[in-house]
Amino acid sequence: MPIEFIRDDITRLHVDAIVNAANSTLLGGGGVDGAIHAAAGPKLLEECRKLGGCETGEAKATKGYKLHCKYVIHTVGPVWTGGKRGEKALLESCYKNSLLLAKSLGCETVAFPLISSGVYGYPKEEALSVAVDTVKSFLDVCDMTVYIVIFDKASFRIGEKLVRDIKEYIDDRYADEHFNARAEHMRPFKANRHDFADYAAPKEVKAAPPPSFASLKDAVSQLDESFSEMLLRKIDEEGMTDVECYKKANIDRKLFSKIRSDRLYKPSKQTAIAFAIALRLSLDETKELLMKAGFALSHSSRFDIIIEYFIVHGNYNIFEINEALFEFDQCLLGA
Ligand code: ADP
DSSP: OOOOEESSSSGGGOEEEEEEOTTTTOOSSHHHHHHHHHHHHHHHHHHHHHTOOOOOOOOOEETTTTSSEEEEEEEEEOOOOOOOSSHHHHHHHHHHHHHHHHHTTTTTTEOOOOHHHSSSSOOOOOOOOOOHHHHHHHHHHOOEEEEEESSGGGGOOHHHHHHHHHHHHHHHHHHHHHHHHHHHHHHHHHTTTTTTGGGOOOOOOOOOOOOOOSHHHHEEEHHOHHHHHHHHHHHHHHHHHHHHHHHTOOOOOOHHHHHHHHHHOOOOOOHHHHHHHHHOOHHHHHHHHHTTOOOOOOTTTTHHHHHHHHHTTTOOOHHHHHHHHHHTTTTOOOO
C-alpha cells in the first residue's frame, strides 16, 4: 500500500491513528503536540498522565477523543545535536515502533507529522528522508496506508540543485512552446502584408489511405493492445512480479487487481505514469503507455514537464519525483 504526502494540519485528518511528536513526559508541549492536545480535549492529557512517560524512539497509544481518529500514537523523537549521537537510528525507531503499534491495534490508515523536525531541530530534508525510507521498508512487508503530513512547505525541500534544474527544464520547455505559439500567431499577419517570400509553396501531402473495415462492428473489434495488456506485458518483460511493480509504483493492491482483471480499464493519468516510472520506461514507451489510457505528455503542463525531466535524466525514484511534484504544487503520483 502506498505512502501519501499531504499538506495539512494533522488534527483535521480522518484516519485510524495519528502520530504525535511528543516529549518524554507525554504531558503535552508545543508544536504538533500542542495542536493535538488542543483538538483532542482534556481527556487526552488525563490518559497520558497514566502512561508514565515514554523513552526516545519508543511509542505509546491513547484514544483519539475529539479527534477524527481512533488512536493517537505518541512517540518521542530525538533532539538533534549534530547527528553523531544516534539521532538517525532513534528517529527510525520512532517510525518503526509507531507503525508496529498501529498494526497491533488493527489500524489501516496512519498519519505522521515530520517527527523531530520542529523544535527538536532535526534538519527537515533529512527528517523527511528518514520518514520515507523507514515507512517504505515497513510497507514492503505490511499492508497499510501511511500519510506523511507536511505542515509547512519548507519541510519539503528537495535538494536546491534539483529544484533549480527542474525550474530550468520547465522554463526551457515553456519558452519553446511560447515561441512556437507566437510564431503561429504571426503567420496570418505576415500573409496580410502580402509578404509571402518567407513561405515556400505548400507541398502536396498525400494522406495515407484509411484502413478499410467492412463495418463499424469490424472496426471496433480490431482494438490495439490495451493499457492493461501493455502494462502486464511490460511487467513480464522486465522480469518483475506484479507485487514488485505496484509497490514500486506506490499503487494500492486493490487498484492493481482492478486493472489486471479488466483489459479495458482506464486508469488516471497519475496512475499510468506511476507504472511507467516503476517499469523504468523510456520517454517513448511512457508516451505509448499513456496513449493507451487516453493521455499524452505535453509541454503545456508543468506536471508533464517534471515527469519528462525525471525520465530523461533516468531518475525513476517515485518518492523523489513526488517530492519534486509537491515542491512545484502539482498532483502526486500513485494512488
Ligand atoms: P519536534 O519537537 O519533534 O520537533 P514539533 O511539533 O516541534 O516536534 O514539529 C514536528 C513537525 O510537525 C514540524 O515539521 C512542524 O512543522 C510540524 N507540525 C506542527 N504543527 C503541526 C500540525 N498541526 N500538523 C502537522 N504537522 C505539524
